[in-house]
Amino acid sequence: MANIPLTRGQFLLPFLGILDEAGAATSSLLERCRLPASLEEKSDLYVPLLPALRFVETAERTQGIDDFSFLAGQRLHFSHLRDKTRALIAHSPTLLVALRHACRWAPREDTILSMWIEHHDDHVRICNRLTGARGLRHLEHAQWLQNIFAILIIRQFTGADWMPETIAFEARYTPGPATRSSWPNTRFLSGQRAAWVDLPIAYLSLPNRSQGARPMPCGPEDDLLGYDIVETLKLMLPAYLDARIPALAEVAEMAGVSARSFQRRLAQSGLTYSDILGTVRYEHASRLLRDTDAKIIDVAFASGYTDPAHFSRAFRRMSGVTPRQFREQARPE
Incomplete structure (x- = not known):
């Protein structure tokens, strides 16, 4: 049986918000890409990944929105992750344990998403890749969100102002001026073998800043x-x-x-x-x-x-x- 890569509808909500504020015909754009027109009401469900990427690229081009995925990434929140993933991170005593949970459960966010930690001399890389998607056009839209989610998890331990020294993309992608001005001290790399953000190795032992602020799970898979x-x-x-x-x-x-x-x-x-x-x-x-x-x-x-x-x-x-x-x-x- 052929595989259909899926992503959670939650990840499209920031894009929809930008389009709605711009007065775009969002529903017709969704339908044209064979996605549910009432996606806001089904955001906890899964939608096919390839049409989702096509929707983002079509909307960026037709609406003239530069660095659409960067703008959407600015609207992402820790709450966009699955309830179970957020609860596991809230129970994690250290950042290293939280990142391991995120790696283990990454395929529940995007079904072909792989996430892992690479150790280097004085830093680690939090890497991600969509399996079987190498060479796929406009992959930067997905990789922006995946890198941002790694950053959001790290910020649960470092604080809200933390920025990585490097953000890397597997896609051939050059960020625009607005993106670079928002990340003035961050180096951007493209054409890597995976997307990743780097982190000083000493940060892995940071304690959880959200202990006691336990997310409340809901849905059939959570008890x-x-x-x-x-x-x-x-x-x-x-x-x-x-x-x-x-x-x-x-x-x-x-x-x-x-x-x-x-x-x-x-x-x-x-x-x-x-x-x-x-x-x-x-x-x-x-x-x-x-x-x-x-x-x-x-x-x-x-x-x-x-x-x-x-x-x-x-x-x-x-x-x-x-x-x-x-x-x-x-x-x-």
């Missing part, structure tokens, strides 16, 4: 109870870190459900019991490293680890740095 139990576990488990941590079956018994039902509820949130326990351990350890002079081996034991080497490996998986490097970054003096 509010799944997210409630995540919050409950994050409140409960710290009390057990320096003692015997309860096994999943014991926690399920506390919740009054079977272990299988408990696992299924967690799976609906996109997390496992091990994921949540790892987050609780990491958050406890990072506080001790940042706010106390406790020896690293004592931090490991206090965080529920019996093997300091295991602690160091687990901490690095969460933050991209060792416990000692994290302490040096948090307390440069």
